[in-house]
Amino acid sequence: MAAARKNTTEDRTSERVVSRTYRAAIRIGEDFITLEETVTLPIDASDEEVTQAVDLGWRIYQAQRAAIEGQIASVRESAGAPQPITVRDPEAPASDKQRNYIAALQEDLSWSSEQLAAYAREQNVDLVTMTKGQASTFIDGLKKLAEERTSYNGQPARQEQPQRQADGAPVNDKQLYALERLAQQHGLDLDAEVQRRYGALPHDLTAAQASALLREWQQRPAPGRRPVSESAL
Numbered sequence: 001m002a003a004a005r006k007n008t009t010e011d012r013t014s015e016r017v018v019s020r021t022y023r024a025a026i027r028i029g030e031d032f033i034t035l036e037e038t039v040t041l042p043i044d045a046s047d048e049e050v051t052q053a054v055d056l057g058w059r060i061y062q063a064q065r066a067a068i069e070g071q072i073a074s075v076r077e078s079a080g081a082p083q084p085i086t087v088r089d090p091e092a093p094a095s096d097k098q099r100n101y102i103a104a105l106q107e108d109l110s111w112s113s114e115q116l117a118a119y120a121r122e123q124n125v126d127l128v129t130m131t132k133g134q135a136s137t138f139i140d141g142l143k144k145l146a147e148e149r150t151s152y153n154g155q156p157a158r159q160e161q162p163q164r165q166a167d168g169a170p171v172n173d174k175q176l177y178a179l180e181r182l183a184q185q186h187g188l189d190l191d192a193e194v195q196r197r198y199g200a201l202p203h204d205l206t207a208a209q210a211s212a213l214l215r216e217w218q219q220r221p222a223p224g225r226r227p228v229s230e231s232a233l
Helices: 002-013 045-080 096-109 113-122 133-154 173-185 190-198 209-220
Strands: 019-029 033-044
Touching: 033 045, 033 209, 096 113, 096 133, 133 173, 173 190, 173 209, 190 209
Parallel strands: none
Antiparallel strands: 019 033
């Protein structure tokens, strides 16, 4: 009996396996969440076995997330609502820290100086003379825009419904808002552009069509700016 057990152990030890780890970092607001999933299977595993292993990992993640969200809700209930953030000396000139934060958000949005200045004018903010209070409100607006851009441009760690967009899901409010902003920045007539491209109104677009248009307009240089290759001549 002892010899038989030894052979079984040797067979398992010598079994050839393959491990694969998939890791994705997701930005949510100012926080980053890292998801990681490792699957280890025999080298001759079938497609069905791979699918079962991945699905099991997904079910484990969902159970863990539900448990953690329940604990977070309980902690928040016991702690009460957080106190609103107050700005000291709101009428004082904007601090270097605030200006550096605005510059970082501008980089996240891939905005030129002209685009940032145009947005500031829309918000009735003078970037040169703004106060701490104005800078704080301005930063909140930029953060919201950056989060919205991440939500429709970011690649999800796992697509729960990968066929929805391909099947023609309708455009959503965030996409319409982003299209309107980009059209204003580039001096375009949104209705006319959508009609010319797709023979429809903006609200009649699919999510896939809106995403394609957003990607194209985000890559355009700001009005009045020439491509690097031309300006270098």
